[in-house]
Amino acid sequence: MWTYLQVELYKIFRRPRTYLSFVAITALIGVIQLGLLVDGKEYTEFVMADFANTFSVDGKILNGYFICYIILQLLLVHVPLLIALIAADMISGEANMGTLRILLTKPQSRTAIVTAKFLAAAIYTLLLLIWIAVLGLFVSMAIFGTDDLFIMKSSYVVIVKESDIFWRYAGAFCFAALAMLTVSSLGFFLSFFAENSIGPIVATMSVIIVFTILSTMNIPIFNIIKPYLFTSHMITWKEFFDFKVNDANEAMVGSIQYPEKIIKSALVLIIHIIGFAGASILLFRKKDILS
Amino acid sequence: MQSIITVKALTKQFNNLTAVNDLSFSVQDGDVYGFLGQNGAGKSTTIRMLLTLITPTSGSIEIFGYPLSTHRRDILQQVGAVIEKPDVYKYLSAYENLKLFAKLSGMKPTHQVLMDQLEMVGLANRAKDTVKTFSQGMKQRLGIAIALVHDPQLIMLDEPTNGLDPQGIADIRNLILRLSRERKKTVIVSSHLLHEIEQIASRMLIIDKGKKLVEGSATELFDTSQTILQLMTADNNTAIEKINQTAWAKHLQPIREGNIIISLNRDDIPLFNRMLVEKDIPVFSLQPRHSLEDFFLQVTAGKQYVDIFTS
Numbered sequence: 382m383w384t385y386l387q388v389e390l391y392k393i394f395r396r397p398r399t400y401l402s403f404v405a406i407t408a409l410i411g412v413i414q415l416g417l418l419v420d421g422k423e424y425t426e427f428v429m430a431d432f433a434n435t436f437s438v439d440g441k442i443l444n445g446y447f448i449c450y451i452i453l454q455l456l457l458v459h460v461p462l463l464i465a466l467i468a469a470d471m472i473s474g475e476a477n478m479g480t481l482r483i484l485l486t487k488p489q490s491r492t493a494i495v496t497a498k499f500l501a502a503a504i505y506t507l508l509l510l511i512w513i514a515v516l517g518l519f520v521s522m523a524i525f526g527t528d529d530l531f532i533m534k535s536s537y538v539v540i541v542k543e544s545d546i547f548w549r550y551a552g553a554f555c556f557a558a559l560a561m562l563t564v565s566s567l568g569f570f571l572s573f574f575a576e577n578s579i580g581p582i583v584a585t586m587s588v589i590i591v592f593t594i595l596s597t598m599n600i601p602i603f604n605i606i607k608p609y610l611f612t613s614h615m616i617t618w619k620e621f622f623d624f625k626v627n628d629a630n631e632a633m634v635g636s637i638q639y640p641e642k643i644i645k646s647a648l649v650l651i652i653h654i655i656g657f658a659g660a661s662i663l664l665f666r667k668k669d670i671l672s
Numbered sequence: 673m674q675s676i677i678t679v680k681a682l683t684k685q686f687n688n689l690t691a692v693n694d695l696s697f698s699v700q701d702g703d704v705y706g707f708l709g710q711n712g713a714g715k716s717t718t719i720r721m722l723l724t725l726i727t728p729t730s731g732s733i734e735i736f737g738y739p740l741s742t743h744r745r746d747i748l749q750q751v752g753a754v755i756e757k758p759d760v761y762k763y764l765s766a767y768e769n770l771k772l773f774a775k776l777s778g779m780k781p782t783h784q785v786l787m788d789q790l791e792m793v794g795l796a797n798r799a800k801d802t803v804k805t806f807s808q809g810m811k812q813r814l815g816i817a818i819a820l821v822h823d824p825q826l827i828m829l830d831e832p833t834n835g836l837d838p839q840g841i842a843d844i845r846n847l848i849l850r851l852s853r854e855r856k857k858t859v860i861v862s863s864h865l866l867h868e869i870e871q872i873a874s875r876m877l878i879i880d881k882g883k884k885l886v887e888g889s890a891t892e893l894f895d896t897s898q899t900i901l902q903l904m905t906a907d908n909n910t911a912i913e914k915i916n917q918t919a920w921a922k923h924l925q926p927i928r929e930g931n932i933i934i935s936l937n938r939d940d941i942p943l944f945n946r947m948l949v950e951k952d953i954p955v956f957s958l959q960p961r962h963s964l965e966d967f968f969l970q971v972t973a974g975k976q977y978v979d980i981f982t983s
Contacts, residue, residue, distance in 0.1 A: 388772055
């Protein structure tokens with residue numbers, strides 16, 4: 382199993398396609414950082430336009446934490462495509478290349494093979510997120526410095542103290558990892574049904590787009606199924622940046638306003654991951670290899 | 673001799689299609705076992721079932737005396753296979769591919785072992801090149817190196833000469849014979865090239881539409897002392913008339929593909945040739961047909977098979 386995992390990781394990281402995702406992430410984050418470095422003042426003035434007469438802001442709004450929040454909001458919509466490029470190719474790509482049949486004549490159980498492939502896709506997903514964290518958070522902190530985090534919600538503003546931010550990002554990235562692993566396991570599961578990678582990649586993205594639309598539409602019939610759609614829970618990482626207030630309406634450092642929301646969403650995502658991975662293993666054990 | 677593979681009543685159905693139908697056969701230790709049949713006859717499906725790539729609908733497979741369904745891992749440890757075209761990872765080099773599959777076979781191969789294996793198939797000088805730059809023949813040879821890298825006892829080769837030039841085909845033929853004679857390996861070879869099988873197989877199985885037609889050694893299956901001659905003349909009708917006036921008439925077979933066919937004892941060929949000259953029959957060519965080809969024609973009872981196999 383360990384040998385298989387090593388081999389799978391070796392194969393992933395010897396493919397030029399793998400690095401496209403890292404290059405794309407680097408380019409996207411670089412563009413955002415460059416844009417905000419050059420025109421950040423105008424951007425913050427535009428964002429703060431509604432509050433300019435109400436608030437007097439002290440300090441530096443355009444800091445590394447703020448930039449990372451923007452990057453996370455933007456990127457976590459597009460990262461699933463980059464994850465699908467690899468995860469949805471894990472089985473279908475091998476079938477397409479004709480290597481699946483050689484692989485399965487080797488003396489290993491199919492469960493070990495598929496588990497190693499699943500773990501390799503998961504490791505790739507996590508590395509991609511770590512790369513986003515390095516560029517989005519640490520490089521932004523280095524370029525823009527640090528200060529309190531100023532977040533505009535739909536009907537209120539949240540200001541998170543600088544000393545209270547870092548653990549929230551750690552939590553947000555961990556949650557984002559769960560969300561992206563769900564995408565990865567969906568792509569992996571769909572890769573069983575095709576003998577070329579395009580189909581499962583497109584199918585993965587289609588499922589995410591359709592589910593995201595259903596999750597955001599406020600129509601009663603869809604509201605029934607919303608809690609069960611994994612896309613409804615993928616954005617719950619934002620809950621890490623909402624805190625409780627005390628009776629004096631002061632922020633309680635180290636608190637989260639709705640921790641139960643995070644736990645519930647995490648459970649839904651974990652159930653999806655286990656479900657997709659389990660179904661993949663069951664299917665793979667029975668699959669006739671005709672490619 | 674010990675039976676290495678025992679297949680009993682093997683059947684595979686894909687929806688309404690019965691790809692393999694109640695197939696039974698056995699392969700003995702040290703056999704080079706030829707597996708013959710036209711495209712779609714069920715050869716590849718059978719080999720895939722022997723390799724656990726396809727689950728049989730019914731029937732049983734025992735390899736090395738153990739049921740394949742319960743001893744998959746132990747059995748595959750001793751099996752090397754090339755299934756149809758041996759696709760490998762095109763973005764990796766020949767050396768990397770070989771190393772990777774050797775690891776998956778449970779080996780910890782040394783550099784020398786890998787290079788020896790590549791040397792054996794004539795790819796040592798291309799070891800560091802990525803496979804995407806390889807011809808089909810080179811990929812085929814790499815596939816064979818991968819199948820043999822863990823020194824398996826049983827080797828299954830499905831169409832191993834596909835895409836190879838004549839020299840490559842001869843190399844593979846010699847390699848199979850060497851593996852069988854010198855290293856005492858058991859080899860199953862499926863091929864559409866009857867002549868190739870005839871030269872290397874100690875025993876063979878012919879299947880059609882998933883069913884066994886015949887199984888046995890060349891001497892058991894057909895009379896190797898008899899030679900089928902293919903005669904082409906300027907005027908076949910006149911030639912047949914003249915042959916019918918002689919004692920050779922009883923050797924005439926029905927015309928095939930515009931050629932007169934004669935079945936003769938090998939020693940009678942010079943006498944028959946002399947008769948043709950004496951009767952003033954203008955001969956364009958007189959050549960022996962491969963005996964397996966003719967045997968195949970007999971058992972499949974239709975010339976369309978020979979057309980496919982010899983094209």
